[in-house]
Amino acid sequence: MAALFKFHGAEIFCVQEALPEQVFFLKNSFPGFHYEGVGRDDGFQSGEFSAVFFDTTLFRQMDGGTFWLSETPGECSFGWDAACRRICSWVALEVKESGQHFFVFNTHFDHKGTEARAQSAKLILEKIKDIAGENPVVLCGDFNLSPDSDPIREIKQSLRDAFDISEIPPYGSVPTFLGFTYDSLPGERIDYIFVSENIRVLRYGALTDSGDRKFYSDHLPVLVTILIQ
DSSP, rough: OEEEEEEEEEEOOEEESBOHHHHHHHHHHOOTTEEEETTTTSSSSOOBBOOOEETTTTTTEEEEEEEEESSSSSSOOOOTOOSSSEEEEEEEEETTTTOOEEEEEEEOSSSHHHHHHHHHHHHHHHHHHHHHTSSSSHHHOOOOTTTHHHHHHOOOOTEEEEHHSSSSOOEEEEOSSSSTTTSOOOOOOOEEEEEEEEEEEEEEEEEOOOBBBBBBSSHHHHHHEEEEE
């Protein structure tokens, strides 16, 4: 997976379901990168991370944090009817070359709780407005929702789906959940990158890279090239 990120030249990458040892492995594999994120089960190093990694030679961190997708987002907590604790980690970055500021949010919605997914969409939009204001925003994540679901439709009232607005037609697989092998049946597009109005998406791809026909994850990595205006 580290080799995949390096080969495709990812300057920022977001991970979901990353256990502490996986986060630390990636940090050691990218010594010029820093990450923002905590374990969802204790706010430190327990449980899965939704971390944001970024290249410190290109970006300067201005702020960052994590909130829980729940009625008490400032506390380590379960939300609504969710089966698991769920979080959103975020980072405010400055482009060193231009001084431009932007925000990256990364999340993983619950896989069972219908109410939790609906309320999580509302909460994230509120938090983005409170934290980022009018600055450019990128929202990444595994949303466990298809494009025609109500929560995704709600998110798209404020942010744009990179798949829809890519200036080069979307490349690769449309479904992003395929299991760990090419032999599985096609799943759905449930992983997204959303951007604010002041960001152009030059290209979008859901990459089917594999090692000997085995995927590196049960979800495909989604790669975009963006231009902040």
